[in-house]
Amino acid sequence: MIYNDENIKLINNYKAYTMSGSNMSPAVDEGDFLVVDINQKFIISGDIYVIEYEKSIVVCRLLLDRETVLLIFDGTKVEIEEPLHVISIIGRVIEIKKASD
Secondary structure, three states, X not given: OEEEOOOOOXXXXXXXXXXXXOOOOOOOOOOOEEEEEOOOOOOOOOOEEEXXXXXXXXXXXXXXXXXXXXXXXXXXXOEEEEEHHHOEEEEEEEEEEOOOO
């Protein structure tokens, strides 16, 4: 889960989010800041995305296989396979700023 950082304004096609939860640790930890390119809605297999899935905003790795997508959560053993049309891509994570830095 993540939440939109309302204090950071949208700059062109970028949006900032703050990670809430540990389901993507160690790649993304609780409190880390994510820069998301909301124009990048195409899937590059293995990259991290912010998506809308089952009425929630989540961060996960996406693996694409034709019309099927695998949602991978690094910090868990959970992998969810879904038809591509089930998810809505908000954007691709292009930078992770560690909260501990």
